[in-house]
Structures are given as structure tokens and as C-alpha cells.
Amino acid sequence: MSAITLKVNGRTHSLDLDPATPLLYALSDDLELRGPKFGCGLGQCGACTVIVKGQAIRSCITPVRSVEGAEITTLEGLGTIEKPHPLQKAFIEEQAAQCGFCLNGVILTAKALLDKNPKASEAEIQQGLSAVLCRCFTNVRMLRAIKRAGQEMAR
Amino acid sequence: MSKPVMTPDARAALRGAGFSRRGFLKTSGALIVGFSLRTAQAQFGGGPSAGSPAAGQVDSWIAIAADGSVTAYSGKEELGQGIATAQQQLVAEELSVPFNRVTLLYCDTAMTPDQAYTAGSQSHPANFNRGNLAQAGATAREALFRMASERLGAPVDQLAAADGVIRVKSDASKKVTYGQLVGGKKFSLALDSNAKRKHPREWTVLGKPVTRPDLAPLVAGQFEFVHNVRLPGMLHGRVVRPPSVGATVGSVDESSVKDLPGLVKVVVKKNFVGVVAQKPWQAIQAANKLKVTWTAGTGLPGHADFYDHLRNQKQTRDALMVDSKDVGQKLAEAATVVKSTYYHPYQMHGSMGSSCAVADVQGDKATIWSPTQGVWYQKSTAAMVLGLKPENLRVIFRRGSGCYGLNGADTVTYDAAVLSQAVGKPVRVQLSRKDEMAWENYGNAFVMDERAGLDAKGNIIAWEHEAWTPALGNRPGPGTPGNVITGSLLGFPADPFTPRAATEPRAFNNGSNGVPSYVAGGVGGQSHGTGTVKSERVLVHNVPSPFWTGPLRSPARLQNTFAHEGFMDELAARVKADPVAYRLNHLKDPRLIDVVKEAAKAANWETRPSPRPGNRPTGIAAGRGIACVLYEGDNGYSALVAEVEVNQDTGKVTVKRFVVCNDVGPVSNPDGLRNQIEGGALQGMSRALLEEVTWDDQKVTSFDWRTYRTLPLGFEPPKIETVLLDRPDEEATGAGETSITVAAAAIGNAIFDATGARLRQIPFTPDRVKAALAARA
Numbered sequence: 032m033s034a035i036t037l038k039v040n041g042r043t044h045s046l047d048l049d050p051a052t053p054l055l056y057a058l059s060d061d062l063e064l065r066g067p068k069f070g071c072g073l074g075q076c077g078a079c080t081v082i083v084k085g086q087a088i089r090s091c092i093t094p095v096r097s098v099e100g101a102e103i104t105t106l107e108g109l110g111t112i113e114k115p116h117p118l119q120k121a122f123i124e125e126q127a128a129q130c131g132f133c134l135n136g137v138i139l140t141a142k143a144l145l146d147k148n149p150k151a152s153e154a155e156i157q158q159g160l161s162a163v164l165c166r167c168f169t170n171v172r173m174l175r176a177i178k179r180a181g182q183e184m185a186r
Numbered sequence: 187m188s189k190p191v192m193t194p195d196a197r198a199a200l201r202g203a204g205f206s207r208r209g210f211l212k213t214s215g216a217l218i219v220g221f222s223l224r225t226a227q228a229q230f231g232g233g234p235s236a237g238s239p240a241a242g243q244v245d246s247w248i249a250i251a252a253d254g255s256v257t258a259y260s261g262k263e264e265l266g267q268g269i270a271t272a273q274q275q276l277v278a279e280e281l282s283v284p285f286n287r288v289t290l291l292y293c294d295t296a297m298t299p300d301q302a303y304t305a306g307s308q309s310h311p312a313n314f315n316r317g318n319l320a321q322a323g324a325t326a327r328e329a330l331f332r333m334a335s336e337r338l339g340a341p342v343d344q345l346a347a348a349d350g351v352i353r354v355k356s357d358a359s360k361k362v363t364y365g366q367l368v369g370g371k372k373f374s375l376a377l378d379s380n381a382k383r384k385h386p387r388e389w390t391v392l393g394k395p396v397t398r399p400d401l402a403p404l405v406a407g408q409f410e411f412v413h414n415v416r417l418p419g420m421l422h423g424r425v426v427r428p429p430s431v432g433a434t435v436g437s438v439d440e441s442s443v444k445d446l447p448g449l450v451k452v453v454v455k456k457n458f459v460g461v462v463a464q465k466p467w468q469a470i471q472a473a474n475k476l477k478v479t480w481t482a483g484t485g486l487p488g489h490a491d492f493y494d495h496l497r498n499q500k501q502t503r504d505a506l507m508v509d510s511k512d513v514g515q516k517l518a519e520a521a522t523v524v525k526s527t528y529y530h531p532y533q534m535h536g537s538m539g540s541s542c543a544v545a546d547v548q549g550d551k552a553t554i555w556s557p558t559q560g561v562w563y564q565k566s567t568a569a570m571v572l573g574l575k576p577e578n579l580r581v582i583f584r585r586g587s588g589c590y591g592l593n594g595a596d597t598v599t600y601d602a603a604v605l606s607q608a609v610g611k612p613v614r615v616q617l618s619r620k621d622e623m624a625w626e627n628y629g630n631a632f633v634m635d636e637r638a639g640l641d642a643k644g645n646i647i648a649w650e651h652e653a654w655t656p657a658l659g660n661r662p663g664p665g666t667p668g669n670v671i672t673g674s675l676l677g678f679p680a681d682p683f684t685p686r687a688a689t690e691p692r693a694f695n696n697g698s699n700g701v702p703s704y705v706a707g708g709v710g711g712q713s714h715g716t717g718t719v720k721s722e723r724v725l726v727h728n729v730p731s732p733f734w735t736g737p738l739r740s741p742a743r744l745q746n747t748f749a750h751e752g753f754m755d756e757l758a759a760r761v762k763a764d765p766v767a768y769r770l771n772h773l774k775d776p777r778l779i780d781v782v783k784e785a786a787k788a789a790n791w792e793t794r795p796s797p798r799p800g801n802r803p804t805g806i807a808a809g810r811g812i813a814c815v816l817y818e819g820d821n822g823y824s825a826l827v828a829e830v831e832v833n834q835d836t837g838k839v840t841v842k843r844f845v846v847c848n849d850v851g852p853v854s855n856p857d858g859l860r861n862q863i864e865g866g867a868l869q870g871m872s873r874a875l876l877e878e879v880t881w882d883d884q885k886v887t888s889f890d891w892r893t894y895r896t897l898p899l900g901f902e903p904p905k906i907e908t909v910l911l912d913r914p915d916e917e918a919t920g921a922g923e924t925s926i927t928v929a930a931a932a933i934g935n936a937i938f939d940a941t942g943a944r945l946r947q948i949p950f951t952p953d954r955v956k957a958a959l960a961a962r963a
Binding site: 049066138164172173 | 400407408410413585588618619861872897
């Protein structure tokens with residue numbers, strides 16, 4: 032165990048952790064955040080996604096020591112229920128969810144994509160989400176929501 | 187004609203016991219229903235559970251506070267299918283209050299009425315027709331009107347309600363609020379079966395799209411899934427499953443993990459092995475490092491010839507669904523006899539998040555947070571697992587990752603309970619991806635023989651269907667924690683497999699869609715089916731399964747429909763008939779006819795036989811196909827047109843467009859229904875094109891997203907168009923399993939239309955498509 036400093040959604044936390052611990056457990060258990068989720072633990076589904084240095088990464092296979100000091104953004108860091116990010120707003124407007132378990136990975140992956148390329152085409156959005164799963168298959172609405180958010184973010 | 191009165195839960199219990207609702211309504215007198223209900227209750231424990239509010243009392247369903255806010259209690263839970271939103275609309279509608287004034291609580295054994303499972307597309311019929319939540323709302327509204335009549339000195343028919351206020355129609359200043367009438371007090375009133383439901387034509391809240399209240403917290407990362415339940419002093423557990431099917435514990439070397447940080451306890455009970463640690467990552471390390479010696483597994487039948495293995499089973503449990511006893515004769519007389527065999531693999535629920543539960547077992551009492559679809563059966567079976575009295579358990583539903591049926595929810599709940607009991611502290615368990623996928627209760631494999639006789643004009647004169655399907659375990663019901671892996675490892679038996687010869691069908695039961703849509707469904711001298719073909723025989727052989735099985739979205743219905751609708755397409759092609767027209771020629775149910783016609787119309791269906799004329803035998807070829815179903819024989823109509831492109835060089839199938847027409851009675855929430863239809867069609871497409879459980883001679887080899895393929899978000903989805911036929915004067919039916927039931931058949935039929943190659947085995951992998959292309963005449 033050792034002292035690990037994590038910067039999450041603009042706040043600094045000092046945690047006593049095995050440095051090999053995947054970031055996901057620090058976020059969901061030590062910090063009790065509800066955004067990042069354990070889906071597979073193998074980096075295959077996207078449920079655990081967080082944004083570090085503008086990149087959407089899989090926190091379930093990222094040791095905490097590798098992101099020490101870096102700014103980490105989780106779904107909670109995008110917006111709030113009262114002041115949602117355009118992506119969060121678009122997902123509500125399109126009613127783009129069923130169980131909602133995958134939303135964390137879908138929205139954060141789309142955020143990292145649109146931040147770099149707000150005018151991403153449908154094909155580019157699909158390409159960007161090629162390794163994200165939604166087992167309820169809300170695909171059509173989600174792609175529509177991302178496109179809608181992109182239009183607002185580009186304005 | 188008056189129908190025997192049955193509560194939807196009674197229907198669900200009967201369905202669970204192998205009866206069909208429609209069959210009972212059509213063929214049974216009340217006496218028979220009463221007898222069968224008692225049988226079903228004795229067998230399945232339907233009926234009031236200890237501690238649950240009585241379903242016959244308004245106060246069990248509805249409470250109105252002094253400020254006029256309404257709390258509704260339901261035994262049907264939100265799994266992601268949108269039913270919570272629709273139920274909130276229902277209560278707001280029946281009580282004439284705004285949507286936002288209603289809070290809905292569901293599936294807590296200490297607080298909500300026992301409605302058995304949330305499963306089988308039964309929530310909409312159970313709570314939106316003439317019983318339960320809908321009837322409680324109507325009874326409460328009429329009671330409020332009677333109270334207001336007394337208070338305001340005006341007859342009930344001179345009163346009107348809006349926004350939780352009852353006014354005298356002729357003098358709006360004379361008014362009283364619900365809060366003033368009943369606020370905080372009980373109704374103390376039985377559900378009145380004569381209380382008048384609002385007719386769909388009067389609806390102002392129901393029947394409209396409503397923003398789902400759970401979406402804002404979901405997208406903001408504030409929503410509490412069961413995975414997010416945190417209790418003071420909570421520890422984390424992890425299970426160690428056997429390395430191969432049938433392996434048992436030889437020995438456990440606790441010293442192998444004694445130095446690991448955070449380890450609290452190694453727990454071994456019979457063949458159940460688990461660890462408890464302070465933190466989840468520590469529990470994972472301990473589970474990985476714990477040295478367990480297992481006996482050899484019992485071995486598995488070969489994957490490559492598994493379908494032959496099913497067909498060759500000597501010990502079978504047979505059921506005859508229909509038998510006109512003249513099929514052999516009619517086939518002998520037929521101008522043409524067509525035979526085909528269809529194959530469906532085991533498939534997974536494959537929940538996005540592996541299953542999770544939290545249990546707090548303290549002495550002889552336990553509180554459990556579980557994503558189970560049946561909190562009451564979880565309560566009674568967890569009590570067996572823990573050796574406690576059921577009345578000392580409380581099971582509270584918390585949403586898990588979408589389950590689509592019996593995923594790991596029940597088994598992980600036992601895991602958490604056993605581990606919590608062992609350490610006397612609250613324990614959270616989330617399964618690993620592999621433990622979820624290698625040991626869940628898979629959707630059933632099927633081998634299905636279809637045989638039909640055609641007359642000289644090409645009309646179907648006889649249809650025979652014979653199927654083999656393996657089963658082991660099921661949802662935990664009363665007394666059967668052994669229906670899932672954890673219960674079995676703890677020494678509880680699964681539902682026994684009892685070989686049995688088929689007996690004469692006594693009631694029409696098409697709950698599994700074993701009976702094709704095009705036959706008459708004749709039982710007891712009456713025709714109960716949707717079709718016209720009078721010579722018919724449907725025989726199902728249940729055989730033992732090496733793997734756990736259980737309901738997966740459209741269980742058996744999807745498999746049977748894939749065979750029936752593919753075969754119907756073969757028959758149409760054989761006589762060079764248009765697939766839509768040929769279906770209509772053999773259907774008699776007007777609502778099924780309507781969804782077929784409307785889907786075809788919306789898809790601009792080109793009337794002609796398949797395959798499509800002019801398509802070349804190489805390169806990319808386009809085609810379209812249709813399939814339809816009356817789900818479970820009585821629970822929702824659906825027809826789906828698929829348009830595909832087949833790359834005949836690579837075998838890749840691309841679905842370009844789905845057009846789906848549904849009739850589910852009165853539409854409670856059109857956007858919610860569309861969401862279910864769209865998701866179902868795409869999930870059906872993923873299952874049709876990619877999904878298959880695999881194994882070697884000892885163990886399952888599909889245990890993550892590399893070895894069990896599914897369609898990700900990153901592909902170009904087909905354009906999906908939904909047509910909703912609103913039926914305000916009919917009963918509400920199920921909706922969530924309709925489009926998925928017809929997707930595979932429609933895609934297969936479209937592949938045939940494009941290429942002339944018939945796909946009879948799911949999934950339609952490129953290799954299988956290429957093999958079918960090579961086998962073209």
C-alpha cells in the first residue's frame with residue numbers, strides 16, 4: 032500500500048492504495064463515484080471509461096500509479112442534473128437509454144471524440160464507438176443523441 | 187360472453203405451471219380455474235407472501251399524503267424496459283393527477299404487493315388491465331369521488347377531477363383536494379372489480395411519450411445501481427468457481443492466501459468457494475491466488491455434433507401441443523412434401539455489467555439488495571441457502587445491468603448472502619466477466635424438424651413440427667435455489683428432470699410458440715390458433731442439458747418462430763408465391779393479418795416470389811424478408827420486414843432496414859414501446875448474426891467479449907421504422923419480446939431473397955452463409 036494522489040473532476044484526493052490497483056476501484060469504491068462501472072474488467076466493453084488528458088481510457092485496466100497527478104474526468108464531471116453537458120442533455124432528449132448501465136462509457140467516449148472533432152460524421156462517430164457495447168441495443172437513439180450533441184457543441 | 191375472472195398474477199402462476207392464459211380464458215370455467223390456481227399456488231407459491239401487503243387492498247398499492255402527493259407500490263420492477271415510467275403514468279391517469287406527483291416504489295418484500303416475477307412480458311398485461319395497480323387506481327379514484335360527494339353535497343356524476351382536486355362541475359369554487367379528503371389516512375378498501383378504468387380515449391397522461399424520470403440521474407452518473415449500494419462496514423466478496431463443469435472441491439489451501447492484505451475470510455461450503463476482503467481488488471487477488479484442488483469434471487458432449495446428441499437422447503420429457511391425428515395420412519396424400527431442420531445454439535444473456543448483489547446477514551435476520559427478477563422467490567430461496575426463516579429476510583430490488591432474463595442476478599445474490607453470513611458483516615459481490623458468462627443459465631439450444639404437405643394448388647394441407655431442447659435448472663422458484671450454479675454448489679438440487687411420454691393435449695398452450703401461426707390450433711374440438719391448416723402436430727422433447735438453462739428474452743418463442751417463419755418462407759418459395767400473400771392465405775386471426783399487412787405496406791413490399799429475380803450469384807446482392815408472430819399465442823402481435831445486403835464473396839450480411847409493425851393493445855407509452863421494439867430488433871440481429879455459446883470437452887470457452895461476439899455500438903445500424911397499431915378497446919399485452927422474436931427469421935428470409943441460399947442455423951456467420959451459398963441449386 033502507498034499514498035496515491037488522484038485528481039478527479041477538479042478535486043484532489045489522497046488515497047492509501049496498492050499502486051497496481053486499477054483506477055476503477057479507486058473511483059467507484061474509495062471515492063464512491065457512480066459513473067464509472069465494472070462491466071468486464073478486461074477493457075472490452077467501455078463501462079469503466081474515464082477521460083484522462085483528453086483520451087477516453089478504460090479505468091478497469093489502468094493501474095492508479097499510471098494516472099497519478101493527471102486530471103481525471105468521470106461522468107459526474109461533465110455536468111449535473113441541473114446543468115447537464117450537451118451530451119447528457121441530448122441523451123435525455125432522444126430518450127437514448129434502456130437499462131443505462133453502458134451510458135458512462137458511451138457518453139464519455141463520445142465526449143472525447145467530439146472534443147477533438149465536433150463535426151464528426153456519422154461514420155466517424157460509429158468508428159469512435161467501435162469498442163463500446165450496449166447490450167440493450169439502444170444504438171440508433173444513442174448515435175442520434177451523439178450527433179445532436181455534436182451539433183450543439185460545434186455552435 | 188363473460189370471461190372467468192383471473193388476476194394477472196394468477197395467469198403468471200399458471201403460465202409458470204405450463205398453462206396458457208388464452209387457453210384458460212377460452213376453455214375453462216371458473217371452477218377449473220380455481221382448482222388449477224390452487225394447484226399452481228401449491229406448486230409455485232403464487233399468492234400472498236409473508237410480510238407483503240395484501241394484493242386485494244387499495245392501501246397496498248396507493249397512498250395519498252396530506253400534501254396530495256401519491257405513492258404507488260408495484261410488484262413489477264424497472265429493468266430498463268421502461269415499465270416504471272408507464273406505471274407512473276397509469277397511476278397519474280387513473281387518479282387524475284400530474285405525472286410528477288406520483289412516486290413509484292417497486293419490488294421490496296417488506297413494502298410492495300407480491301407479483302411473483304417481472305418477466306415473460308407480463309408486466310403490461312398484469313398491471314394495465316382489470317386488476318392490480320390499474321384497478322387499485324380506479325378504485326381509489328371512485329372512493330375519492332364518493333368522499334368528495336359527501337363533503338361538497340353534490341352527486342358523484344356532478345363532479346370532475348383534475349390535478350388532484352375534485353370540483354363541482356357547475357360551480358368550480360366548490361372543491362376539495364385529495365389531500366383534504368384522505369391525506370395520510372388509509373382507504374381501508376378492497377379492490378373493486380367494478381371500478382371503472384379510464385378508457386384509452388379519455389387518456390391525458392397514458393398513451394403519451396413521457397421523459398423517463400431515471401434518465402437525468404443516469405446520464406449524470408448519479409443513479410444508484412445495485413453495484414453502487416454501499417453500507418457502513420461493507421466488505422467485498424469474490425467467488426471461486428470450478429474450472430470445469432461438474433468438478434467438485436477436493437481441498438482448499440487457505441495458507442496460499444494468508445499473507446494477502448485485506449483478506450478477511452476464506453469461505454468453503456460443500457462445493458461453494460469464496461473469499462471476503464476489505465476491498466474489491468483485494469478480494470480479486472485472493473480469489474485468483476487461492477489454491478483449490480478440484481476433482482476432474484464430468485466431461486461435455488462434443489460441440490460440433492451437439493445437435494445430433496440432442497436428437498439421440500433416450501431419456502426425454504415429451505409434450506404434445508396439438509395433434510389432429512391425421513398428419514401422416516395428409517402427408518401421404520399431399521402433392522408435395524417439404525422437410526427442413528432448423529438449429530439454434532445456446533445463447534447468453536451476456537449482461538453488460540456482470541451481476542452484483544449486497545447482503546447484510548446479522549444473526550437470524552438478513553437484508554438483501556438484489557437485481558433479481560423475483561424478489562419474493564429470492565427471499566424464500568435465500569432463506570433456504572442461509573438456513574433462516576423466510577419471514578426474517580427482506581429482499582429489496584435494485585436495478586442491475588440489463589438482464590434480458592435469468593442472468594447471474596439470482597446466483598450472485600446467494601453468493602453475497604452466504605459470504606455475509608460467514609463474516610457477520612455486509613458483503614458486496616460482483617462476479618467476474620468469466621464467472622458471469624461461463625456459468626449463467628443460457629437460453630436454450632434447439633433442433634427443430636419442420637414438415638409440411640402441399641396440395642396441387644400449393645396450399646398447405648398439413649404441418650408437423652418436432653423439436654428437441656435441453657434444460658437444466660431455471661429461475662429459482664419456491665424451494666429451488668439449486669436451479670442456478672451457486673445453489674447447486676451449496677448442495678441444493680435443480681428442478682428434477684423426469685422423463686415422460688407425451689399425453690393428449692387437454693388445453694391449447696402456445697406459450698412457447700411451438701405451434702406455427704398458420705395452423706388451426708385444434709384442441710378439444712375447438713380451434714385456438716391463428717391459422718387455417720387443420721392437419722397439425724407439434725411435439726417437443728425436453729432432454730437433459732450439460733449447462734444451466736433459463737429464460738432468455740423470448741425463450742423458446744424465438745427459436746420456434748425462427749424455424750416456423752423460415753420454413754413458411756421455404757413453402758412460399760417452393761410454390762413460387764409471394765411470402766406476404768402466402769402467409770395471409772393461411773392466416774385467420776385479423777390482428778395478425780393486420781400487422782403483416784401494415785408492415786408490408788410501410789416497407790413498400792414488392793409483391794413477388796423469392797428469390798429476387800435478376801440478382802447475380804456473386805458480389806453484393808440485396809433482398810427482403812418478412813416474419814410474424816402472435817407472441818406466446820396471446821401476448822402481442824408483431825411483423826417485421828428486414829432488408830439486407832449479402833456479400834456473396836465474403837459471406838458478410840449487412841442489415842439495411844427493419845420495418846416493424848406491433849399491436850400490443852392500447853399503447854401506454856408510444857416512445858417507450860418504440861424503444862423496446864428498436865432494441866429488440868437489434869438484439870435479435872446480434873443473436874442471429876453472431877451469438878453462440880461454445881465449449882470444449884470440459885468447460886465453456888465463450889466467457890468474455892472476444893470469445894462471445896456481440897454487435898458493438900460501432901456499426902452502421904439498419905434504419906428502423908416502427909408502426910404502432912393502437913387498439914384502445916383491446917386488453918394490454920406484452921411488448922418487450924415481440925420484435926426480437928421475428929428478427930432472425932426475417933433476416934434469414936431476406937438472405938434467401940437476395941441469394942437463393944437458405945440459412946437454417948443460427949448464427950448466420952460468414953462461413954455458414956458461404957456454405958449455404960455453395961449449396962445453392
